Amino acid sequence: MTPRISVDFLDTDRVSVSDRGFTYGDGLFETLRIARGRAPLWPRHAERLQAGCERLRIPPPDPVAVRDEVLRLAEGLDDAVARVTLTRGPGMRGYAPPVSPHPTLVVSVSPLVLDAAASSDGIALRLCTTRLATQPLLAGLKHLNRLEQVMARGEWDSPAIGEGLMLDTDGDLVCATAANLFAVFGGQLMTPPVNRCGVAGVARAEVLAVREVTEARLNPVRLEDADEVFLTSAVRGILPVRVFGTRSWQPGPVTRALQAHWCDIGLPSPSECSKDSDR
Amino acid sequence: MTPRISVDFLDTDRVSVSDRGFTYGDGLFETLRIARGRAPLWPRHAERLQAGCERLRIPPPDPVAVRDEVLRLAEGLDDAVARVTLTRGPGMRGYAPPVSPHPTLVVSVSPLVLDAAASSDGIALRLCTTRLATQPLLAGLKHLNRLEQVMARGEWDSPAIGEGLMLDTDGDLVCATAANLFAVFGGQLMTPPVNRCGVAGVARAEVLAVREVTEARLNPVRLEDADEVFLTSAVRGILPVRVFGTRSWQPGPVTRALQAHWCDIGLPSPSECSKDSDR
Numbered sequence: 001m002t003p004r005i006s007v008d009f010l011d012t013d014r015v016s017v018s019d020r021g022f023t024y025g026d027g028l029f030e031t032l033r034i035a036r037g038r039a040p041l042w043p044r045h046a047e048r049l050q051a052g053c054e055r056l057r058i059p060p061p062d063p064v065a066v067r068d069e070v071l072r073l074a075e076g077l078d079d080a081v082a083r084v085t086l087t088r089g090p091g092m093r094g095y096a097p098p099v100s101p102h103p104t105l106v107v108s109v110s111p112l113v114l115d116a117a118a119s120s121d122g123i124a125l126r127l128c129t130t131r132l133a134t135q136p137l138l139a140g141l142k143h144l145n146r147l148e149q150v151m152a153r154g155e156w157d158s159p160a161i162g163e164g165l166m167l168d169t170d171g172d173l174v175c176a177t178a179a180n181l182f183a184v185f186g187g188q189l190m191t192p193p194v195n196r197c198g199v200a201g202v203a204r205a206e207v208l209a210v211r212e213v214t215e216a217r218l219n220p221v222r223l224e225d226a227d228e229v230f231l232t233s234a235v236r237g238i239l240p241v242r243v244f245g246t247r248s249w250q251p252g253p254v255t256r257a258l259q260a261h262w263c264d265i266g267l268p269s270p271s272e273c274s275k276d277s278d279r
Numbered sequence: 280m281t282p283r284i285s286v287d288f289l290d291t292d293r294v295s296v297s298d299r300g301f302t303y304g305d306g307l308f309e310t311l312r313i314a315r316g317r318a319p320l321w322p323r324h325a326e327r328l329q330a331g332c333e334r335l336r337i338p339p340p341d342p343v344a345v346r347d348e349v350l351r352l353a354e355g356l357d358d359a360v361a362r363v364t365l366t367r368g369p370g371m372r373g374y375a376p377p378v379s380p381h382p383t384l385v386v387s388v389s390p391l392v393l394d395a396a397a398s399s400d401g402i403a404l405r406l407c408t409t410r411l412a413t414q415p416l417l418a419g420l421k422h423l424n425r426l427e428q429v430m431a432r433g434e435w436d437s438p439a440i441g442e443g444l445m446l447d448t449d450g451d452l453v454c455a456t457a458a459n460l461f462a463v464f465g466g467q468l469m470t471p472p473v474n475r476c477g478v479a480g481v482a483r484a485e486v487l488a489v490r491e492v493t494e495a496r497l498n499p500v501r502l503e504d505a506d507e508v509f510l511t512s513a514v515r516g517i518l519p520v521r522v523f524g525t526r527s528w529q530p531g532p533v534t535r536a537l538q539a540h541w542c543d544i545g546l547p548s549p550s551e552c553s554k555d556s557d558r
Contacts, residue, residue, distance in 0.1 A: 005296060014293040015301060017284060017364070017385045022294060024425035025304025031372075056426070057433065081372065085296070088429075093310075093360065093389060095425065095432035095456055106296045110372060133412035133476075134448060138426060145424035146303035146374065147335070147417060150367075153374035154336065169413060177374055197412075 003110040004073040009065075019104050021087030024095065025144035027104075028052040028087075032202070033112060033235045033267055034070065034080040040266040041234055042067050044202040049086065052141045057097065058088050061105055073109040081112040081235050087144070114236065116270035119259065122242030122251055123162025123231070125176070127220055128152040131167050132174050132197035140200035153177045162239065163231060165220070168197050172217045179233040180204035183218060183226035184254045190214040203232035210261060211254075220245065228252030237262045237269045282389040283352040288344075298383050300366030303374065304423035306383075307331040307366075311481070312391060312514045312546055313349065313359040319545040320513055321346050323481040328365065331420045336376065337367050340384055352388040360391040360514050366423070393515065395549035398538065401521030401530055402441025402510070404455070406499055407431040410446050411453050411476035419479035432456045441518070442510060444499070447476050451496045458512040459483035462497060462505035463533045469493040482511035489540060490533075499524065507531030516541045516548045 005013040020026035030045040039045075046063040053060035066084055074080045085106040091098055130152035138145070152166055163176040174192050175181050180201040182191045191207075193215045194200045207213060223229065229241035229249060238258045240251035259269055284292040299305035309324040318324075325342040332339035345363060353359045364385040370377055409431035417424070431445055442455040453471050454460050459480040461470045470486075472494045473479045486492060502508060508520035508528060517537045519530035538548055 003297070007296060013296050015296055017286060017292050017294055017387065018282070019301070020429075022298070022301045023308075023362075023364070023423070024429055025423050026426060026429050029302075056430070083302075083372070085302070093362070095428045096436075097429060097433045099436070108296065130416060131414075133414035135410075135412035135427070137409060137430060143426055144302070144304050145426045147305060147422055147424045148414070149374045150299075150303055150305050150376060151335070151416060154376045157375075157378070 001111055003108045005106070005108045006069060006073060007106050008104060009069060015104060015106065016090055018090050019087055020089060020091040021085065021104060021144055023091065025146070026088045027058065027085060027144045028056065029083055029085040029142055029144060031081065031083050031235055032070070034074045034077070034082055034109070035267055036078060037071065037074065038266055039067065039070060039082070041202050041206060044205050045084070045234070048142065048200065048202060049084070052143065053086070055137070055141060056088070056143070058086065058103055059101060061086060061103065066105065066107070069107045070109065073107055077109070077111050079112045079114070080109050082107060082109045085144070112235065114270045118162055118239055119237065119269035122240035122249065124160060124243040125241055126156055126161050126164045127245070128155050128164040128166050128177065130155065131169055134169055134196045136196055139197050140194050142199050149177045165244070167220070172219050173223060174198040175201070176231050179231035179236065179239065182207065182213070182230050182232060183223055184228040184252060185226055188214060189254060190216050190218065192216070192218050201232055202234040203237065207232055207258060211258070228255050230255045230258070237267055280390055282387045284385070284387045285348060285352060286385050287383060288348060294383060294385065295369055297369050298366055299368060299370040300364065300383060300423055302370065304425070305367045306337065306364060306423045307335065308362055308364040308421055308423060310360065310362050310514055311349070313353045313356070313361055313388070314546055315357060316350065316353065317545055318346065318349060318361070320481050320485060323484050324363070324513070327421065327479065327481060328363070331422065332365070334416070334420060335367070335422070337365065337382055338380060340365060340382065345384065345386070348386045349388065352386055356388070356390050358391045358393070359388050361386060361388045364423070391514065393549045397441055397518055398516065398548035401519030401528065403439060403522040404520055405435055405440050405443045406524070407434050407443040407445050407456065409434065410448055413448055413475045415475050418476050419473050421478050428456045444523070451498050452502060453477040454480070455510050458510035458515065458518065461486065461492070461509050461511060462502055463507040463531060464505055467493060468533055469495050469497065471495070471497050480511055481513040482516065486511055486537060490537070507534050509534045509537070516546055
């Protein structure tokens with residue numbers, strides 16, 4: 001099925017080439033999962049979008065109107081993924097942001113089919129050679145400047161690889177190309193900070209809200225010593241890591257407990273609770 | 280006048296919201312000046328676009344077809360600015376580049392009116408607080424991820440400021456938001472390297488081809504000791520710097536000689552040679 005798309009609440013799938021999203025990547029986006037007509041993590045997406053607008057000085061949209069538009073386009077879909085894109089809108093030539101911008105809002109919704117094996121057995125990770133540049137002014141935001149992720153994701157095409165981890169310029173792990181990274185050491189849950197580069201994922205924020213988590217630097221050698229490793233994604237949920245480097249793991253108790261939490265909030269993973277998700 | 284625009288050689292000004300230029304800034308652009316139906320620096324623009332395509336692994340367009348489209352849209356305009364945008368084209372959800380991409384080519388042409396006072400008397404520079412992140416994989420390219428420049432250019436709105444200089448994370452000068460930086464010290468012409476961040480401007484390349492230039496790091500304190508300072512831009516040409524920090528300058532002999540060279544290649548600046556540009 002082709003995606004259902006609206007631009008500024010109108011049923012079109014086209015934008016002007018003078019839109020600053022197209023000319024400069026001057027905007028933000030959110031990618032969220034809708035299950036059975038609900039978007040349980042929407043408040044966190046709305047919060048991040050608002051924070052991004054403040055940082056980039058883009059007038060924020062009405063979050064209720066955006067949520068309603070997402071749900072309207074998702075009507076009748078059992079499981080769906082929505083992308084909400086907000087740009088600074090049309091612009092004249094030149095980098096100078098318009099004094100009175102008219103932001104463009106694009107909502108796109110597609111049916112979602114999750115990978116059951118990824119949730120149940122875990123995924124294999126690789127280490128990307130493309131590194132994340134240090135840019136505190138943009139770190140954490142889900143902005144439209146994503147060439148680093150594109151280049152990193154272009155490093156492999158084997159479907160046996162589920163994700164690629166990215167390092168910062170110091171050689172520390174930050175996140176995967178499209179997910180955040182967590183590891184358990186001796187019962188302690190930790191995740192790398194995202195205040196110098198990387199994206200502050202919504203699923204990451206949910207984990208931080210419900211578990212005690214230490215934000216600390218982590219390098220690839222130390223990651224192999226972890227008791228459990230998993231990735232978090234607003235769309236794919238909690239993904240156990242099965243293989244990285246010379247190490248392999250079985251999904252551990254922290255990973256399984258967070259998958260159960262994902263079921264509880266209404267985002268069933270296909271392996272864990274899809275059969276009893278009517279509860 | 281509204282710009283004259285084509286997308287993939289068709290007269291439209293709209294692109295799909297699933298174009299990777301819009302979703303990820305996954306593409307490149309060139310901004311060039313057309314004077315009297317000619318684009319004298321086009322070979323350098325074509326070369327940079329080709330190099331960018333190789334680096335990002337985007338199939339390059341036929342440079343002759345692109346040039347012809349630029350000149351077609353510029354027909355009848357005495358002085359014009361063209362923007363050529365090449366993206367990886369439509370994409371599915373996710374960062375993974377399509378195996379067989381169909382790039383999108385956008386050409387947009389507008390009449391150009393240059394600032395005569397800027398060319399004759401020079402411009403005032405400020406120092407931006409937004410810094411350029413170190414990313415050697417993307418450095419030099421004129422790609423579509425331009426949030427750093429947008430944020431830097433958003434730092435001032437006084438028309439008395441002609442440009443803002445940007446530092447790298449080490450505190451060295453790299454370039455202006457939309458121009459490259461040159462300085463003369465004791466007869467020696469120098470410019471900062473752009474192999475870790477910044478854009479390798481086409482006008483910068485032209486200067487490097489016709490003068491002996493040292494590529495070396497330069498910090499703001501040392502810049503104030505320069506005998507001459509000027510910026511280079513494919514559109515605006517050679518711009519003398521009149522004021523930076525506590526220092527002021529008159530346009531010097533190297534600056535004037537390069538402005539004369541710009542006239543010679545067919546890109547008259549309004550102050551220097553517009554009156555005798557029929558030669």
